[in-house]
Amino acid sequence: MSIKPNALVWLLLSAVVIALDQWSKAWALSALQPEGVPHPVIPGLLNWVLTFNNGAAFSFLNDGNGWQRWFFVVLALVVSIAMVVWLRRTARRDWRTALPVSLIVGGALGNLIDRLHAARVTDFVQVYHGDWHFAVFNFADSAISVGAVILVVFGLFGGSKPAQS
Secondary structure (H helix, E strand, O other), rough: OOOOOEEEHHHHHHHHHHHHHHHHHHHHHHHOOOOOOOOEEEEOEEEEEEEOOOOHHHOOOOOOOOOOHHHHHHHHHHHHHHHHHHHHHEOOOOOOHHHHHHHHHHHHHHHHHHHHHHOOOEEEEEEEOOOOOOOEEOHHHHHHHHHHHHHHHHHOOOOOOOOOO
8 A cells, every 4th residue: 555645745835824924914013003094005995004803804703802812713723623634635736625725724823823922813904995995804814715715616616636546
């Protein structure tokens, strides 16, 4: 019985996502003071604006009394462990699975670091048009969202998977 190379090597992409996320948040914390003041990047479309989120995406549970921090810490750990197990069971050349899963792991762990270190997540990307404003987000959120969309698209429209050899 031969050992098949698995997709754990794709965790290097997760590490890159974590590094870029933490670097971008450090930049935001130093360059975008004071909190809540927009810094136009593309007027009418994109601002940098420093905000903090105690909850989840779109400020879900942001107003909780603190229990949500530990809920999201545990959730990030459980999801990340499940995704790593999935990568371990995935063939290395199955990039349609490995790419999005590794993006999700990197994003989840990037935000986990914030929750453990500061009890909140640093956000700073604001997309808007006129009076419409999307929730302020960060690089980790983007990696999770893009990974999830790619996973769904490849799952629905990806065609046949590579042979498991």
